[in-house]
Amino acid sequence: MDDPGFFDEGALVAVLTAQPLDRLLDYKAPEGGCFRGAFVEVPLGPRKVLGVVWGPGRGDYDRSKIRSVIRVLDVAPMRAEMQGFLTRAADYTLTPMSAMLRLATRAPGLGDPPSMRKIYRLGDKTPDRMTEARTRVLEVLRDYGGLAFTLKELAEMAGVTSSVVKGLAKLGAVREEDSPRDLPFPHLDPDLPGKSLTEDQQAGADALRAAIRSERYGTTLLKGVTGSGKTEVYLEAVAETLRMGRQALVLLPEIALTAEFLTRVEARFGARPAEWHSGATMTERRRIWRMVGQGDAQLVVGARSTLFLPFQNLGLIIVDEEHDTSYKQEDGVLYNARDMAVLRAAICGARVVLASATPSLESWANAEAGKYDRLELTARFGAAVLPEMRAIDMRAEQMPAASWISPSLRRAVTDRLEKGEQSLLFINRRGYAPVTLCRACGQQIGCDHCDARMVEHRFLKRLMCHQCGETKPIPETCPSCGAEGRLAPVGPGIERLAEEAEAAFPEAKIAVLSSDMFGSARALKAKIEEIAEGDADIVIGTQLVAKGHNFPNLTLVGVIDADLGLQGSDLRAAERTFQLMRQVAGRAGRAERPGTALLQSFQPEHPVIRAILSGDEAGFWKAEAAERQAAGVPPFGRMAGIILSGSDAGQVFDTGNILARNDMVLRQIGAQVFGPAPAPIARIRGRHRVRLLVKAPKGAALQEAISRWIAPLRLKGDLRLSVDIDPQSFY
Numbered sequence: 001m002d003d004p005g006f007f008d009e010g011a012l013v014a015v016l017t018a019q020p021l022d023r024l025l026d027y028k029a030p031e032g033g034c035f036r037g038a039f040v041e042v043p044l045g046p047r048k049v050l051g052v053v054w055g056p057g058r059g060d061y062d063r064s065k066i067r068s069v070i071r072v073l074d075v076a077p078m079r080a081e082m083q084g085f086l087t088r089a090a091d092y093t094l095t096p097m098s099a100m101l102r103l104a105t106r107a108p109g110l111g112d113p114p115s116m117r118k119i120y121r122l123g124d125k126t127p128d129r130m131t132e133a134r135t136r137v138l139e140v141l142r143d144y145g146g147l148a149f150t151l152k153e154l155a156e157m158a159g160v161t162s163s164v165v166k167g168l169a170k171l172g173a174v175r176e177e178d179s180p181r182d183l184p185f186p187h188l189d190p191d192l193p194g195k196s197l198t199e200d201q202q203a204g205a206d207a208l209r210a211a212i213r214s215e216r217y218g219t220t221l222l223k224g225v226t227g228s229g230k231t232e233v234y235l236e237a238v239a240e241t242l243r244m245g246r247q248a249l250v251l252l253p254e255i256a257l258t259a260e261f262l263t264r265v266e267a268r269f270g271a272r273p274a275e276w277h278s279g280a281t282m283t284e285r286r287r288i289w290r291m292v293g294q295g296d297a298q299l300v301v302g303a304r305s306t307l308f309l310p311f312q313n314l315g316l317i318i319v320d321e322e323h324d325t326s327y328k329q330e331d332g333v334l335y336n337a338r339d340m341a342v343l344r345a346a347i348c349g350a351r352v353v354l355a356s357a358t359p360s361l362e363s364w365a366n367a368e369a370g371k372y373d374r375l376e377l378t379a380r381f382g383a384a385v386l387p388e389m390r391a392i393d394m395r396a397e398q399m400p401a402a403s404w405i406s407p408s409l410r411r412a413v414t415d416r417l418e419k420g421e422q423s424l425l426f427i428n429r430r431g432y433a434p435v436t437l438c439r440a441c442g443q444q445i446g447c448d449h450c451d452a453r454m455v456e457h458r459f460l461k462r463l464m465c466h467q468c469g470e471t472k473p474i475p476e477t478c479p480s481c482g483a484e485g486r487l488a489p490v491g492p493g494i495e496r497l498a499e500e501a502e503a504a505f506p507e508a509k510i511a512v513l514s515s516d517m518f519g520s521a522r523a524l525k526a527k528i529e530e531i532a533e534g535d536a537d538i539v540i541g542t543q544l545v546a547k548g549h550n551f552p553n554l555t556l557v558g559v560i561d562a563d564l565g566l567q568g569s570d571l572r573a574a575e576r577t578f579q580l581m582r583q584v585a586g587r588a589g590r591a592e593r594p595g596t597a598l599l600q601s602f603q604p605e606h607p608v609i610r611a612i613l614s615g616d617e618a619g620f621w622k623a624e625a626a627e628r629q630a631a632g633v634p635p636f637g638r639m640a641g642i643i644l645s646g647s648d649a650g651q652v653f654d655t656g657n658i659l660a661r662n663d664m665v666l667r668q669i670g671a672q673v674f675g676p677a678p679a680p681i682a683r684i685r686g687r688h689r690v691r692l693l694v695k696a697p698k699g700a701a702l703q704e705a706i707s708r709w710i711a712p713l714r715l716k717g718d719l720r721l722s723v724d725i726d727p728q729s730f731y
C-alpha cells in the first residue's frame with residue numbers, strides 16, 4: 001500500500017484554505033504528487049489562494065469539475081501534530097478552521113524563493129495631491145501599524161499598480177529600505193557557562209532538566225517572588241532543550257519586556273534568538289516562519305501568536321508572567337495562549353513552564369490538584385529582600401482639592417530624593433483625567449459611538465475614547481449646554497498625577513511611562529533602559545511598569561489608588577488586584593537596598609488589601625478558591641460568554657431572547673443561561689451589544705452543546721455573534 005501521507009498525481013486531496021468557507025475543498029494532486037500537510041496554491045474561482053493538503057479528498061463532488069493544485073510551495077509541510085493542534089484549538093475555542101489557518105500562516109509570500117529585496121513602510125511626508133489609489137496604499141500601511149511590505153505585497157493588498165507605491169516612495173510618503181535575506185538564525189550554544197545558581201535555583205533547574213529529558217508532556221508551575229531568579233532557572237531548561245536538539249519557545253506578555261530578556265539570552269547562549277512580535281516586518285516574519293519550520297531557529301521569543309508557528313520539534317514552552325491578562329486574545333480568534341500552550345505541548349510531547357510571582361487561580365488550582373508539577377523559589381537573589389508593604393489610610397490624610405499624593409507618601413518620596421534613590425508612583429489610568437465634566441449643566445463628555453466617557457489626553461491635546469480609539473479636540477464650550485469655559489477635568493490620570501508630582505517635587509527628574517505616550521515600542525524600550533540606569537528620580541507609570549522590568553535603584557513604590565480594581569463586579573477583581581499590587585510592589589528593592597511599598601486606600605480593612613499587605617498568599621488563594629467553588633465559577637465550573645452585536649438594538653435583543661428561550665441543549669448538560677443583558681459597554685463603534693453568560697459544571701461538554709445551541713440561529717443584517725470560551729473580561 002502507498003504511504004497514506006503521500007498523494008500521487010491526480011489523486012483527490014482535501015485542502016484547507018484560509019478563506020471563510022467552513023469546509024475543505026477537493027483538488028487533484030499536482031504533477032509529482034504531494035505530501036499530506038503540503039502548503040499549496042490552489043485555484044478558487046478566479047483567484048489563487050494558499051492552502052494546506054489536509055488529507056484524502058472526500059470525492060462527493062463531480063470529478064470532472066475538480067481542478068488541480070497549482071503548485072506545492074517550497075516550505076516544510078505542516079506536521080500532523082500541527083494539524084491536530086489547530087483542529088483541537090478550533091474545537092475548544094469554537095473557531096472556524098479557516099481562521100485557525102490564518103493564525104498559523106501569518107507571514108506573506110511563504111512560497112517565494114529567498115532573495116535580497118526592497119521593503120516599504122510608512123514615511124513621514126504627506127503628498128500634496130492625494131488620489132484614491134494613494135490613499136489605499138497609505139491606509140494599508142496604517143492598518144498594519146509599523147509593518148513593512150515588499151512592493152508586490154503592498155501593491156496587491158492596496159489593489160494598486162506598483163508604480164503608485166513607487167510614486168509615493170519618491171514623495172517620501174512611503175519609505176523604501178533594504179530588507180534582510182531569509183538567513184538561518186545564529187547558533188545558540190547551550191554549553192556556554194551559565195550563572196552559578198543558588199541551591200534553590202539549582203534544585204529547580206535539575207527538576208526541569210530531568211522533565212525535559214523524558215521527552216514527555218508535563219506542565220510545571222514555577223512560582224517565585226519577583227527577583228528570585230525564575231528567568232535564570234528556566235533558561236537552564238531552555239539550554240537542556242537545545243542540547244536535546246529540540247526547539248524552545250518563550251512567551252512574554254509585553255513587547256517592552258523583550259529588550260532586557262534578549263540581552264540575557266545573548267549573554268547565556270552567545271547569540272540572539274528569533275523574535276516574533278507585531279513590530280516585526282513582514283519579511284522578518286517570513287524568515288522566522290520558514291526557519292522555525294525547517295528547524296533553523298532553536299529558540300523563539302514572542303507574544304501569544306508565536307504559539308502558532310510551525311515548530312518542527314518543539315520541546316519546551318515557557319509562559320512567563322503566566323497570570324498576565326494579555327495572554328487572552330480579545331478579538332478575532334478568542335484564545336488564551338496559556339491554555340493553548342498546554343494543549344500544544346500535550347500533543348507534541350513538550351514541557352510547559354508557567355512562571356509567575358502571582359500565578360492565576362487556574363494554575364494554582366491545577367497545581368493543588370496535582371495536574372501540574374510545582375517548583376517554588378522563595379528568596380530573592382543575593383541581598384535583595386522583599387519590600388515592606390504598608391497602607392496609607394486616606395481617610396486620615398489631609399488632602400487639598402484635586403490632589404492625589406497624600407502627605408505621608410510625599411514625605412516618603414522626599415526621603416528617597418534626599419538619599420538619591422528612585423521612587424515609583426503607580427496609577428492604573430492613562431490620560432489626564434478620566435472624566436470631563438461641564439460645571440454648568442453637569443454633563444460628562446461621552447463618545448459619539450460608544451457608551452463610554454471620553455478621556456482627556458493633554459499630551460496628545462485631545463479627548464480619546466478608550467473603547468474605540470476615537471479622538472476629538474478638547475472643546476471650548478460644553479457640547480450639551482453651550483456654556484463657555486466651564487468644562488473641568490475630574491479625577492486623576494497618569495498625566496495629571498505627573499503634573500502634581502512636578503509641582504510637589506520641582507527639583508526632581510520625573511519620567512512618565514504610559515504606553516500611549518510613545519510613538520513606538522522601540523522608543524518605550526529606550527526610555528525603560530534609561531530609567532533602569534538611574535536616569536530619573538521619580539517614575540510615574542501605569543500597568544506597564546508592573547511587568548518585570550528591573551530598576552535596581554528603585555526603593556519606594558507608591559500606589560495612588562489601591563482600591564481602583566476592587567470596585568468592578570468582575571469575577572476576577574480580587575485576584576487581579578492582588579496580583580497587580582504584589583507585582584507593582586515587587587518593583588521596589590530589587591538590588592541591595594531594601595524597598596517599601598505604600599498603598600493609598602480608603603478601605604485598608606478590605607480583605608483583599610489586608611491579604612496584599614500581610615503577604616499571606618496561601619491564605620488569599622484558599623479563601624478565593626473557596627468562594628469560587630461555592631459559586632461554581634472558574635476554575636471550579638465552566639463559563640462561556642456570548643456577545644451579540646449589531647446596529648439595530650431591537651434585533652440584537654430579540655436574537656438574544658431567542659437564544660435564551662431555546663436553551664434545551666444546554667440544560668441537557670446541566671448548564672444555565674443568564675441574560676440577555678446589555679453588555680457593561682452597551683455600545684461600541686455604533687454597535688449595540690448584548691451578552692449572555694453560560695455557566696456549566698466542570699466536566700460538561702460545553703463547546704459541543706454551545707455549537708448545537710447556536711447552529712440553528714440565522715443572523716440577519718449586520719448582526720454578529722461571538723463566543724468567548726473561558727471569558728477573562730466581561731465588557
Ligand code: ADP
Binds near residue numbers: 230
Ligand atoms: P525573576 O525572573 O524571578 O524575576 P530574575 O531571573 O530576573 O528573577 O533574577 C533577578 C536578578 O537577579 C537578575 O538580574 C538576575 O540576573 C539576578 N540573578 C538571579 N539569580 C542569579 C544567580 N544565580 N547568579 C547571578 N545573578 C542572579
Ligand code: ZN
Binds near residue numbers: 447465468
Ligand atoms: Zn468610542
